[in-house]
C-alpha cells in the first residue's frame with residue numbers, strides 16, 4: 457500500500473489524537489483529500505466510478521490474496537486518515553468491480569442514482585438505531601409511515617385501514633430487514649409459528665420448540681413449497697427454522713418456466729393424504745433470480761386459500777414493478793399474499809443493504825414479538841420488538857426520501873426501460889445465428905447461450921442421448937466465453953444452469969443478463985454480443 461507514514465513521525469494513539477479523530481479531521485491535508493474525493497463522489501459519482509473503480513487489468517484472485525494475508529492488528533495507529541483514503545482510492549477501488557458500468561449487465565447489483573450516496577451519508581451521520589424509540593424517535597414514526605405507503609401500493613386497502621394502522625403502536629404492516637434473505641426468513645418464521653400456535657398446555661412452537669410442537673400437533677414433518685427456481689435463501693430459512701432444507705420442496709416448472717400448477721396440485725394432494733405432514737407455506741416468485749419469471753400468483757393464491765396454506769410472494773426482485781402503470785398487471789395476485797418480500801437494494805436502487813417484508817394481516821407479526829428489560833419493553837412502541845434484526849440503520853429514511861425525489865413515475869420509468877431494453881435484447885439475440893435465446897424476458901432478466909454453427913446443425917438431428925453430450929460441449933464453450941469476457945474487463949454477463957428446452961431432464965450452462973442500468977442501451981448490448989462472437993474464436 458502506498459504512502460506509509462515516515463519513520464521520523466510515528467503515529468500514536470493518545471487522548472489528544474483520539475479526540476481529534478472523534479470531532480474533527482486530523483489535519484488540513486487529511487481534510488483536503490477527503491473533500492477532494494467526497495466532492496467527486498457527491499457531485500460526479502459516475503465519472504468518479506468510471507475513473508477509479510474496477511479499472512485495473514485482471515489480477516488473479518490468488519495473486520491478489522497475497523496482499524491480504526497479514527493478520528496482526530497494529531498496536532499503534534499505522535496511517536493517517538488521509539493515507540487510508542488514498543489507499544482506498546488507489547489500491548482498493550481499482551480492484552473492486554464497477555457495478556455501475558452500463559456494460560455490467562450480469563447481476564442484480566447495478567448503478568444507483570447519485571443522491572442515494574448523499575442520503576446514505578446523512579443516514580450514517582445521524583446514526584439512528586431503529587431498534588427502539590430512545591435511539592430513533594421521529595425515525596420510528598417515519599419508518600411506520602413509509603411501510604404503510606408501500607403496503608398501500610401492494611394491498612390497496614381503503615384509507616380507513618391505513619389511518620388505523622399507519623401509527624398504530626400495536627400493529628405491524630411490515631419491517632425493514634438487511635435484505636431478501638432475512639425478509640424471506642422472517643416471512644417463513646411467521647408462517648411456521650401460525651401453524652403451531654399455543655393450545656392447552658403447549659406454549660406454541662416459538663416457545664416450546666419443534667420437538668414439542670410435533671407432539672402437540674401429531675405431526676412428523678413440515679414442508680414449504682416453491683418452484684425449482686426459488687432463491688436459495690428459502691433453503692437457508694428451512695434450515696434455520698428447523699423445518700429442514702430438504703423439506704423446502706422444489707416443484708418443477710412448466711414450459712413457460714413458471715411453477716407447474718398440475719405438478720403442484722398433485723404434490724399438495726399427496727402431502728394432504730399424509731395426515732402427519734403440514735405445509736407451512738407456498739411461495740410464489742415475482743421475478744425469479746435466474747430468469748426473472750413471475751409465477752401465476754392468482755392461481756397460487758387460490759390454491760392456498762383452498763388448502764388453508766400461508767401464501768408468501770418472494771418479490772425481492774419484482775416488487776417495485778408495482779409502481780409501473782404499464783407493467784404492474786404482471787404482479788396481479790400479489791395483493792392476495794399473506795406475506796411479501798421486497799428488496800430495496802435491487803429495483804428500489806438503494807445502496808447495499810436493505811430489504812423489507814410485508815404482511816397482509818397487521819397482527820401477523822405478533823407471533824414473533826420479543827421483549828427485553830433494557831429495550832423493547834412490554835407495551836412500548838419500539839420497532840425492534842417484532843424484527844429479526846436487532847440494531848438497524850434508518851434505511852426507511854433513504855427509501856422515503858427516494859420516493860419523494862423520484863415519485864412512482866420516476867421509478868416506473870427506470871423499470872419500464874429495463875423491461876423494454878430486455879425485450880429488444882431478446883430480439884437481437886434471436887436474429888443472430890450464433891445465439892439461442894433460452895428464456896424470454898417477462899421482466900428485465902433473460903438467458904441465452906452461444907451455439908457454434910456446427911454444433912447447432914448436429915443438435916438439429918440429435919436424439920436425446922446425443923443432445924446431452926452436445927449440450928455439455930456447448931456448456932463448456934459458454935463457461936469459457938463468460939470467463940474470458942469477464943476477465944477482459946469491459947463487459948459482464950453472468951452464467952447459470954437451466955433446462956434449455958422443454959422436456960429435457962438435464963441442465964446446461966446459459967448466459968444471464970440483468971438489465972437495470974438506465975444507461976444500458978441497445979448499442980451497448982450489440983457491442984456485448986459482438987465481443988462474445990469474437991471471443992468464440994478463442995473457445
Ligand SMILES: Cc1ncc(COP(=O)(O)O)c(C=O)c1O
Pocket residue numbers: 564634635636637638640687689741743744745770771772773799811
Ligand atoms: C428472488 C430473490 N429472493 C431473495 C433474494 C435474496 O436477497 P438478498 O441477496 O438481498 O438477501 C434474491 C437475491 O438475489 C432474489 O433474487
